[in-house]
Amino acid sequence: MPGNSFGKIFRITTFGESHGEGVGVIVDGCPSRISLLPEDFEKDMARRRPGGYHLGTPRKEEDQVEILSGVFEGHTTGAPIALFIRNRDVQSRPYEVLRSLFRPGHADYTYFKKYGHFDFRGGGRSSARETAARVAAGVVAGKVLEPSGIEVTAYTLELGGVRAKEFHIDAIDKNACYCPDPVAAKQMEEALSSAKESGDSLGGVIEVRVKGCPPGLGEPVFDKLDGDLAKAVMSVGAVKGVEIGAGFEAARLKGSENNDPITPDGFGTNRAGGILGGISNGDEILIKAAVKPVPSIGQEQDTVDRQGRPAKLRLDGRYDISAVPRVVPVLEAMVRIVLTDHYLRSKIAPPVNP
Amino acid sequence: MPGNSFGKIFRITTFGESHGEGVGVIVDGCPSRISLLPEDFEKDMARRRPGGYHLGTPRKEEDQVEILSGVFEGHTTGAPIALFIRNRDVQSRPYEVLRSLFRPGHADYTYFKKYGHFDFRGGGRSSARETAARVAAGVVAGKVLEPSGIEVTAYTLELGGVRAKEFHIDAIDKNACYCPDPVAAKQMEEALSSAKESGDSLGGVIEVRVKGCPPGLGEPVFDKLDGDLAKAVMSVGAVKGVEIGAGFEAARLKGSENNDPITPDGFGTNRAGGILGGISNGDEILIKAAVKPVPSIGQEQDTVDRQGRPAKLRLDGRYDISAVPRVVPVLEAMVRIVLTDHYLRSKIAPPVNP
Amino acid sequence: MPGNSFGKIFRITTFGESHGEGVGVIVDGCPSRISLLPEDFEKDMARRRPGGYHLGTPRKEEDQVEILSGVFEGHTTGAPIALFIRNRDVQSRPYEVLRSLFRPGHADYTYFKKYGHFDFRGGGRSSARETAARVAAGVVAGKVLEPSGIEVTAYTLELGGVRAKEFHIDAIDKNACYCPDPVAAKQMEEALSSAKESGDSLGGVIEVRVKGCPPGLGEPVFDKLDGDLAKAVMSVGAVKGVEIGAGFEAARLKGSENNDPITPDGFGTNRAGGILGGISNGDEILIKAAVKPVPSIGQEQDTVDRQGRPAKLRLDGRYDISAVPRVVPVLEAMVRIVLTDHYLRSKIAPPVNP
């Protein structure tokens, strides 16, 4: 059954595999007359690419976005926008050894159980490569959001146990970890180096902040803004947890501590993370996502083959040590897509501010 | 725009308010010839009702479920099932004082900003009363799941800082907190008493376990099982965080620690929480939800009125001290609904197990 | 799988059976602050009721609409609106003889094949009684459309071979056939009388006109306005054909005859029926629907029983001689619902008129 679409008003449908022709996305529901050029995609696609030696995979991804439809004379037409990112430098050879073994922590096993097959060449549809299409769609979302004043920023809050202690928005793009704290960024890179040496991998926590969101976005009771954000974030392969505002901390607070007082100038605190009753309250929206360590590691692991027989598996070392930095632009894109969807929804019956 | 439906194959649409005629749900997509009687709803509806003195609100809710359609001679017909739970004992009077003030931590403010009004009589549509309809739909879901062997159990893992240390499934329904650890349950009740005395409220953590789920449920890449579970759980008003399996802990583990080894007898550990690549792997599914403390507290709070002028608000004491116990059956229902949806989906192209 | 909802932005979900508690509808997506009172439903519900001796069934339907949710202090709140019409005067007894025989032309046979049962008490879910819920939803749609200037009028163009030759809008509600030509109306009633005498039934053609529709409604390429209208109209049980504008006549015209010339004052003719490329062009929208004769007739018919054995069936005479008049308000409602859906859609990215 179809499961490759997301959004109701601004609707994306991704397709493609890591080792096929490429990956792509159809953006349906983008208003007409928005300027859109191939170069608009460059920055975000580059951010998703392996950024530095420590983090990166040697596989080079150029990730040029082709606009196949929906744009005429540099502007959207209201027709569906098809974006395609051709795969390059695809070497299926080293994957051949994986033809019969399931990699622990990957989707090989479940795809095999569900579909009766799995694409042993790097995960196929379940590969993180699919997120390139999400990032491309996020660029279009960003264009739609431009006049709204809504701004979405994602960054690494924690990596390999190292947590950012300061927040400098300008620092984010200046280090390979997309960390807003330059000192922590350095420690994160050290943690990555040391994990690499031991053939291991690291997880972390990404935070996404949304500034400038007006009150009134979100549709009770199931299409709540936080519900849709949770689904969007959790739909990214490596994510195992989502928090809005105080998140799990709220579970340990008392009502008198957790309630955000309302003042004539807005909310006194923001433990709600900008959302009340599933609707944005005008405050900053705050989302945290737990990213698990990359399951592809250099150490030997126990697994089974397609016939269920026990086996040992050791992968070679050309994998990311952590997915966290590359997931940063993906979550930024997904949150932007959710907000675009709800921003456009809110035009149907505009928020009444009596 | 419509936001009151959930699910694609097993689809529920809730309606109703806390102080109107009642709350209800349409269940569309339930197969025919499943036995369904009014008494099937009794146990779950009772579990959602205030269970004990400490927890409960004095407001008595009988919560009888009327079957308005879709059932003929005691069995479902394939037509939409309409369930209605009439409101009783509705006293709007004490709410009148709230006509102009927004209660901190509630949705009054955001509903007012979105819709130009808010139902000052206890939240209206944003009231937890709406979840009675979800619990009723969850009963139907449970009936559909019966032949599948899938079993969903929710319970309180933590309340007011007290954490369950043991798991006795039989203990859950024997204490007012729905806690599987009788010793912790006692401490939780003490915490509730003491919070009540200080006019405060408590949050906690609920865990949901799914046993007997076959591999293959979940639809990449957006309708992943964990994505849908995250949305379902986060769509419950009080929830601020969701974890699958190891959750945020996974962010601090190394790949070698977090990967679940695969053995001929199944997975050696279950940090994945039973889901890989968005598809169930046959292991137990584990979900945790952070529940915030009830925002209605007996202490004086800062707020504003509809005109934005500062005001003080003190609510009287007829509220739950913690939503946690009453959210337990709601999350159980929501998880059951998600699984029913994916269980029925899986029949379209059954999991291939070659 | 769910099939009881219609519309994407203004979404209705009907439920209920002819001989159960009643029929109803959830309207999700209605903007807030629209005035809505129980008496708003009276006129349209009465029009759907059997209007005269010749047409009518002796069964008396009062069809009072209860508003179960979504309205507070006489205005919509943005929450889902639940409307319920209780069944009265339900005598299942005469239907008992039908327990084992399929009525030709009815859905008994196909429901039995699909669901393994059929509701022998007058069709159950497949009964025309379900359309009462559609008419109620159409009233809400009409309220939403009010400020738009869009006006929908349905009437009987043909009945039992008698065709209206003149169009007097005021005449429509003055005869039991809802025919805009008083002379033809008289002949239609005679045709009904004579069919009644021979224990037979009659079909006809209903036309729906939409005035005041601005250009720009409709979403290429699948949610075209004419595509959605066709589905809406064909989803009414008795309808077997749909035409937009010239319809089947267009198949016999030449391009030079069928094209509507464009002039500075609009279109010179209206063979397109107000829709080009699936989008309204600002001209009057014209829809025709073929309504089959009522399958319940007083003559003896060949059929089979549940075991497939041949049988003779003769129904008693308490049925409508023609469904046409009662389908008139139903099609009016359905067309209004489609236009409301597309009218609200058009607010997302308003039609640009440069």
Add this chain to the structure above:
Amino acid sequence: MPGNSFGKIFRITTFGESHGEGVGVIVDGCPSRISLLPEDFEKDMARRRPGGYHLGTPRKEEDQVEILSGVFEGHTTGAPIALFIRNRDVQSRPYEVLRSLFRPGHADYTYFKKYGHFDFRGGGRSSARETAARVAAGVVAGKVLEPSGIEVTAYTLELGGVRAKEFHIDAIDKNACYCPDPVAAKQMEEALSSAKESGDSLGGVIEVRVKGCPPGLGEPVFDKLDGDLAKAVMSVGAVKGVEIGAGFEAARLKGSENNDPITPDGFGTNRAGGILGGISNGDEILIKAAVKPVPSIGQEQDTVDRQGRPAKLRLDGRYDISAVPRVVPVLEAMVRIVLTDHYLRSKIAPPVNP
């Protein structure tokens, strides 16, 4: 708002324009392990291509289908299938004169009103070129239907007033009009020649027959099989009318004439067109569609320019004289897509045949 997707279980999303990079479709929901090769598309794509001198446009379309995703080692994987048909031989030059004038009978005017622009190069998104993507999706649908025994055949019943009097299934592909009556086919070609001489165009009627459809497909009350078929057929640009079974003729029959008697061997007649109450009854499904004459004609026509000033327009002669033959494979594809959707739906709760 998104409108480029069709189907719920077998879901297609088309994209692309007549004079952009190409047209394509994402097929989401296709089961895994179905054989699919590029050559599977050849026959159907060729049928949609201009077939003969009289009918054809000189523009040569090769219409090779590229499989961009969803197929691995010659079989579907369960992932979305992206199909792309590159535009070739695109000469935008002759269209330049249309930059400011709306072509009567085309969507130029409504697209301009809706989106604030129109693609003057042959219609852009509203071009019949888009249907190439539908035909490609229909091929995949055909593959899914193969084991079901359901067979869909479309043909020209009437063209330019000439009606087929005989039905020889083998004759259909042997003439340029796809007419099952070789004598009528000849007359149709003559009608086309004579229309061409006078710079005019012709419409007609296409019939689609579905054999081997089991009872039980279709979902009351809105996703009825006939409702979905009506939408699918009406969503094809040139179609102005749809009939199921007896269609408009049923409006003139009496109940005793229109009811299909039920016998132990099936239905005695088939005026219902194989559908009762929105559910297939096991008999042949019969659909008729009215196709309007091609609006691009060689005669001078009245129109206006973008500023609303009157103008004369004469198009050159490189257009089809009739769309009918090229719409035949498109309707065949759309009907196949609807049936695939409902066939897969029926697996969720299989038709019970007690």
